[in-house]
Amino acid sequence: MHYISTRGEAPELAFDDVLLAGLAADGGLYVPKTYPAVARGDIAALAGLPYDAAAARLIEPFAGEIGAGVLRDATRAAYAGFSHRAVAPLTQIDDNLFVLELFHGPTLAFKDLAMQLLGRLMNHVLEQRGLGATIVGATSGDTGAAAIEAFAGQNRVDVFILYPDGRVSDVQRRQMTTVADDNIHAIALRGTFDDAQSILKSLFRDSAYRKRLGLAGVNSINWARVVAQMVYYFTSAVALGAPFREVSFAVPTGNFGDVLAGYVAKRMGLPLSRLIVATNANDILARALASGRYEPRGVTPTQSPSMDIQLSSNFERLLFDALGRDAGALRAAFASLDQSGGFDIPPEALAAIREDFDARAVSEAETSAEIARTYRESGYVLDPHTATGVHAARARLAVDPSTPVVALATAHPAKFPAAIERAIGERIELPPRLAPILTAEERFSRLENDEGRVRAFIEDHARATRLATRV
Numbered sequence: 506m507h508y509i510s511t512r513g514e515a516p517e518l519a520f521d522d523v524l525l526a527g528l529a530a531d532g533g534l535y536v537p538k539t540y541p542a543v544a545r546g547d548i549a550a551l552a553g554l555p556y557d558a559a560a561a562r563l564i565e566p567f568a569g570e571i572g573a574g575v576l577r578d579a580t581r582a583a584y585a586g587f588s589h590r591a592v593a594p595l596t597q598i599d600d601n602l603f604v605l606e607l608f609h610g611p612t613l614a615f616k617d618l619a620m621q622l623l624g625r626l627m628n629h630v631l632e633q634r635g636l637g638a639t640i641v642g643a644t645s646g647d648t649g650a651a652a653i654e655a656f657a658g659q660n661r662v663d664v665f666i667l668y669p670d671g672r673v674s675d676v677q678r679r680q681m682t683t684v685a686d687d688n689i690h691a692i693a694l695r696g697t698f699d700d701a702q703s704i705l706k707s708l709f710r711d712s713a714y715r716k717r718l719g720l721a722g723v724n725s726i727n728w729a730r731v732v733a734q735m736v737y738y739f740t741s742a743v744a745l746g747a748p749f750r751e752v753s754f755a756v757p758t759g760n761f762g763d764v765l766a767g768y769v770a771k772r773m774g775l776p777l778s779r780l781i782v783a784t785n786a787n788d789i790l791a792r793a794l795a796s797g798r799y800e801p802r803g804v805t806p807t808q809s810p811s812m813d814i815q816l817s818s819n820f821e822r823l824l825f826d827a828l829g830r831d832a833g834a835l836r837a838a839f840a841s842l843d844q845s846g847g848f849d850i851p852p853e854a855l856a857a858i859r860e861d862f863d864a865r866a867v868s869e870a871e872t873s874a875e876i877a878r879t880y881r882e883s884g885y886v887l888d889p890h891t892a893t894g895v896h897a898a899r900a901r902l903a904v905d906p907s908t909p910v911v912a913l914a915t916a917h918p919a920k921f922p923a924a925i926e927r928a929i930g931e932r933i934e935l936p937p938r939l940a941p942i943l944t945a946e947e948r949f950s951r952l953e954n955d956e957g958r959v960r961a962f963i964e965d966h967a968r969a970t971r972l973a974t975r976v
């Protein structure tokens with residue numbers, strides 16, 4: 506399988522290079538040249554398979570160069586440490602409404618499902634090539650913790666994670682700052698997630714810097730993460746009767762990586778009815794789908810901080826397909842975004858997007874009310890991100906009560922105890938295996954929102970610059 510850039514001006518790469526590259530050299534995102542098709546019989550045959558076995562089967566067509574045996578070992582190891590044997594179990598909370606629990610990994614958010622696999626695949630490729638790498642990531646909270654957990658103590662990689670100072674929950678911050686391994690660097694940036702992401706993109710666009718440090722990306726723009734997330738759309742839909750019955754998904758959305766994985770599953774042949782994008786007050790996607798205008802506004806902090814994002818990077822991949830894969834048209838849209846702060850999605854492209862997607866912005870009050878309602882009616886505690894998805898799912902069920910909706914539970918409620926206590930008046934405890942982070946010493950560096958500072962900090966602390974060979 507070969508990969509092309511959405512901006513059309515970077516070389517085609519194979520999976521193992523895309524894995525290390527993250528962002529394409531032209532500033533675009535890598536997408537597969539074609540989506541591999543999964544036959545109906547092969548979808549049906551996933552029923553009853555262990556999660557890691559289903560993952561290896563579904564990912565293999567995207568990752569040919571890695572080899573089926575290596576991939577199988579990597580999926581087995583990636584999911585062995587999850588605290589639930591089913592890895593991604595489904596729970597029913599109402600008529601035709603299901604929650605897909607994606608928080609049984611080591612950092613209690615869905616990011617682990619991709620990151621645990623990505624870490625192992627990256628290590629494999631680096632070892633094979635005898636290279637070191639500098640991983641730089643921007644996080645709204647959960648990606649950073651998941652990346653740190655996946656790469657801590659590994660001698661081929663240094664990890665630098667930028668998070669918006671004061672805008673992540675205490676648990677999220679402590680997960681990043683209490684890891685003692687010296688290849689891990691948590692950076693509190695005095696800015697928003699969008700600021701962090703824009704510094705990151707700029708570092709990756711500087712090809713000299715990128716080469717010197719062997720920069721590798723683990724943000725949701727990394728295609729390997731999208732592909733790892735596609736798996737649970739298949740396994741959960743099959744559990745509810747696919748391919749013989751359609752299912753819809755409601756997805757709490759920030760950078761559009763998770764819901765894009767659902768779109769990829771659909772393109773591979775999984776019969777999905779609607780993909781419902783749930784946003785919080787940072788509603789650029791809901792506005793774009795309703796009006797056709799993609800126009801970021803300032804970021805508003807909410808109780809679902811991992812969705813406090815305006816520039817949803819992975820939307821570019823969907824737009825590329827919706828524009829008939831016309832890289833020139835896509836470049837023009839992003840040039841207009843840079844110059845005039847927005848762009849209009851052409852009518853045919855908007856119609857194509859609306860064929861698969863609905864979107865709904867969920868307010869802070871609605872989010873709290875949803876946590877309270879679900880707890881009252883089913884005794885189930887939703888985290889505030891998941892609550893936006895469940896709220897959007899209920900709106901869909903009001904229109905179409907006969908198609909089951911799976912709401913992705915993207916985090917464990919214990920990561921956001923203040924929001925839970927506000928909604929239901931009860932305190933929720935951190936699972937015992939995470940308790941040590943509450944008292945461990947924190948280690949981080951606080952930097953101004955300034956690309957030059959970040960650039961220099963990484964260069965001063967990265968060991969890859971001192972290794973003879975790098976990516």
Ligand SMILES: *Cc1c(COP(=O)(O)O)cnc(C)c1O
Nearest residue numbers: 647759760761762763811915916
């Ligand atoms: C990252 C994250 C999201 C948003 O996912 P995207 O792939 O960025 O759309 C939602 N909820 C939680 C808990 C997250 O960590």
